[in-house]
Amino acid sequence: xxxxxxxxxxxxxxxxxxxxxxxxxxxxxxxxxxxxxxxxxxxxxxxxxxxxxxxxxxxxxxxxxxxxxxxxxxxxxxxxxxxxxxxxxxxxxxxxxxxxxxxxxxxxxxxxxxxxxxxxxxxxxxxxxxxxxxxxxxxxxxxxxxxxxxxxxxxxxxxxxxxxxxxxxxxxxxxxxxxxxxxxxxxxxxxxxxxxxxxxxxxxxxxxxxxxxxxxxxxxxxxxxxxxxxxxxxxxxxxxxxxxxxxxxxxxxxxxxxxxxxxxxxxxxxxxxxxxxxxxxxxxxxxxxxxxxxxxxxxxx
Numbered sequence: 001x002x003x004x005x006x007x008x009x010x011x012x013x014x015x016x017x018x019x020x021x022x023x024x025x026x027x028x029x030x031x032x033x034x035x036x037x038x039x040x041x042x043x044x045x046x047x048x049x050x051x052x053x054x055x056x057x058x059x060x061x062x063x064x065x066x067x068x069x070x071x072x073x074x075x076x077x078x079x080x081x082x083x084x085x086x087x088x089x090x091x092x093x094x095x096x097x098x099x100x101x102x103x104x105x106x107x108x109x110x111x112x113x114x115x116x117x118x119x120x121x122x123x124x125x126x127x128x129x130x131x132x133x134x135x136x137x138x139x140x141x142x143x144x145x146x147x148x149x150x151x152x153x154x155x156x157x158x159x160x161x162x163x164x165x166x167x168x169x170x171x172x173x174x175x176x177x178x179x180x181x182x183x184x185x186x187x188x189x190x191x192x193x194x195x196x197x198x199x200x201x202x203x204x205x206x207x208x209x210x211x212x213x214x215x216x217x218x219x220x221x222x223x224x225x226x227x228x229x230x231x232x233x234x235x236x237x238x239x240x241x242x243x244x245x246x247x248x249x250x251x252x253x254x255x256x257x258x259x260x261x262x263x264x265x266x267x268x269x270x271x272x273x274x275x276x277x278x279x280x281x282x283x284x285x286x287x288x289x290x291x292x293x294x295x296x297x298x299x300x301x
Contacts, residue, residue: 001259002030002269003296006071006240008276009034009050013058017050020274021059024066027292031067032059033101033271038077039109043279053086060094067097071240071271072176072194074105075127075134077114081156084141088165096166101194102138103176104131128181129153135173135185142170174238178217183224192236192269193221197244210244215265238269242281248272248291249283255291256298263299 005024011017024032036052039045056068073083091098104127105111111121122130133151140147141161149156165171172191177183178198186193198205198213205213218237225232239262241248248258249272259270272291275283 001263001267001296001299003259003292004031004033004067004238004269004271005029005274005292006033006035006271007274008040008044008281009052009055010044010048010276012048012050013055017055018058018062021062024274025063027289029066029292030269031069031099031271032063033069033071033099034059036070036073036078036101037108037110038113041108045109053090056090056098057093060090060097067099068094069099069174070101071174072101072103074103074110075130076105076110078134080134080138080141080154081159084138084159084161087142087171088161088163091165091167091171094166096171098167098171099174099192100171101174101176102135103194104128104182128179132181132185135175135189139170139173139189174236176240178220180220180224183221184227186221187224187228187230187232187235190235192238194238194240196240196242199243202243202245205245207244207246210246211261211265214239214244214262214267218266233266236268237266238271239267240271242273249275249288251287252290252295252298255295259295259299 007020007024011020021032034052034055039049052070059068087100107121130153133153137149137154137156141159142165145160145162147156147159173189174192174194175186175190176194177186178195195214195217197210201210201213222232225235246258248255273281275281275285275288
């Protein structure tokens, strides 16, 4: 199992931003991710929030070993043609350390930001339609030197992406999905699968119910992989924490228990939010750092 963190883009680079990413590498995290939103939920909505790609570019220059990426990018305000160019550049700058976490997106602030007068946000089905086409086209853009495509939602006309990614055939996709269509995309295009648990259980359920829900998601992922002739056991599975009823950051022992139980389900990577005071991600930084330094060793022992 690997331990990673997600660092929300809320700090000015000159006022602690750089140091957090460098500290994550010092602590030995496998990867450090960031959210890719224009803005996020309250209380972050009205506070500082920086762009994911520039932040990751700066992080790539400030670190040397740790993997970097998004959890997650969505079609809500991205176009695959422009995103592909940014990803190829970012993969080059980082010397092949980028993972693209990618999902269908939700109905939050990003879904409204680019709407014209009288336009409505996409329905869940429309989001799924965009996501399926987005992933397939992005896969081509990152693996082919020249792409022409005319789809229902996206177009690409003689788009050049030379020299391509440092990572071959392209940088890895970590596909966040729990529904049937998204799981099929993860099975076909993903180099990893991402879950945050079941939102219905997280709202009012217990850790045991959440554990069972994630087990059910993994079972459905297995069926999706089987349908395309893929071994689900060889598809890495990532749990982004902070959205289940569990409290893995209360202590090192709490984390070890949490990680062990989810490892038994087949989770390969646990992602912890870097603590932010006065938010849902508030936690004791000293405990968080002890988990990073000691937790995985105790789990292995």
